[in-house]
Amino acid sequence: MTSVAQVLKSKQAQVVYTIAASDSVYNAIRLMAEKQIGALVVTDDNAIVGIVTERDYARKIVLMDRSSKTTAVRDIMSPHVRFVQPDQTTYDCMALMTERRMRHLPVLDDGKLIGMVSIGDLVKDIIAEQQFTIEQLEHYITGRPVV
16 A cells, blocks of 8 residues: 555655745636646645635635635635645545545645645556556466566
């Protein structure tokens, strides 16, 4: 079973992007688009105070006909952030994401933000694990040695 630490190591980008709670939603969306990510950890004086996602933008700005340039991130962020630790498994993350209907989980190690895992990261890892198992079973059944 894969750990969150292993998933983070396999990701190309190791940077976790954050935005200040006082910054505009427009700047948050611009940063997400520029970095091709779907969520930002929200900070206030270097403390984590929330998470803002594309979903927050769609539901709390677009559908409510608000201005992203004049609305602060704190006004649309989700303040109750769920975190995982590096030693937790991908299955732990999937269970939490499914139960809480989330797509992104910040990773904390000793209280320090070290990464972010998305549902896509977890699905990719689970598919790789299943493919490995399938190949091992095929080799066992056919009697061919594993190359």
